[in-house]
Amino acid sequence: MNSEEVKEKMRRRRYRQKLISFSLIPASVLLTFLCFLLNAGVLLLVGGALALGWVAFTMLNWRCPSCHGLLAITSGETTCEKCGTEIGIPGKTSDCC
Ligand SMILES: [Zn+2]
Helix, strand or coil: HHHHHHHHHHHHHHHHHHHHHHHHHHHHHHHHHHHHCCCCHHHCCCCCCHHHHHHHHHHHCCCCCCCEECCCCCCCCCCCCCCCCCCCCCCCCCCCC
């Protein structure tokens, strides 16, 4: 896998991570808030399940395309700290699928 393929895969992973994060985390917080507002415990379970789903997705998605090592939570890295592969410029997802 050449460096352009790695950067393209990383751009897609960043895009998916932002998409899932900006939808699941607010939904989880909203459901937890509604749980206490409406006194409906099932909403807390659903909110917790969404939060756990986000964690599971992150563990699967947020990996180096080259060595499949788990990347740091901050997306400020430009290289993989495990294998040294350049993973691209953080925040550049606009030209992604
Ligand atoms: Zn790596």
